[in-house]
Amino acid sequence: MKKVAVFRKEHFNAAHRLHNPSLSDAENAALFGKCNHVNYHGHNYELIVQVIGEPSPISGYVIDMKILSDLIKTQVLDKFDHRNLNLDTAEFANLNPTAENIAIVIYDLLRPHLNTDLDLKIRLYETERNFVEYPVECR
Numbered sequence: 001m002k003k004v005a006v007f008r009k010e011h012f013n014a015a016h017r018l019h020n021p022s023l024s025d026a027e028n029a030a031l032f033g034k035c036n037h038v039n040y041h042g043h044n045y046e047l048i049v050q051v052i053g054e055p056s057p058i059s060g061y062v063i064d065m066k067i068l069s070d071l072i073k074t075q076v077l078d079k080f081d082h083r084n085l086n087l088d089t090a091e092f093a094n095l096n097p098t099a100e101n102i103a104i105v106i107y108d109l110l111r112p113h114l115n116t117d118l119d120l121k122i123r124l125y126e127t128e129r130n131f132v133e134y135p136v137e138c139r
Contacts, residue, residue, distance in 0.1 A: 012081035016097040046125035053118040103134040
């Protein structure tokens with residue numbers, strides 16, 4: 001069989017503040033700029049979850065998209081949508097909620113719920129022009 005990639009696109013809205021408590025206020029302001037605003041700021045995140053695997057000989061699916069949609073809802077959207085990531089989520093209580101870290105956390109939330117023969121990739125758009133992917137292949 002040949003591997004196929006399937007994609008599910010979702011979105012969520014969340015506020016955050018980029019801040020490293022080991023740095024001074026001035027250092028944080030210099031490093032993170034307006035993303036360090038003391039009263040937080042928000043994004044309309046676009047999330048693309050990619051699952052790669054061989055289609056089932058029985059169903060023809062790599063993964064049932066309804067199952068994937070439900071998994072994203074329970075593991076990601078219900079936790080992060082319309083939340084302050086710094087204040088309202090256990091995942092970012094001690095982790096700076098950069099787009100990079102958010103993508104890694106989403107991967108870690110979804111990965112245990114997928115069959116081990118499936119590959120997973122997360123693409124997270126923080127803005128129309130700024131996005132991250134995890135994991136990536138390195139040379």
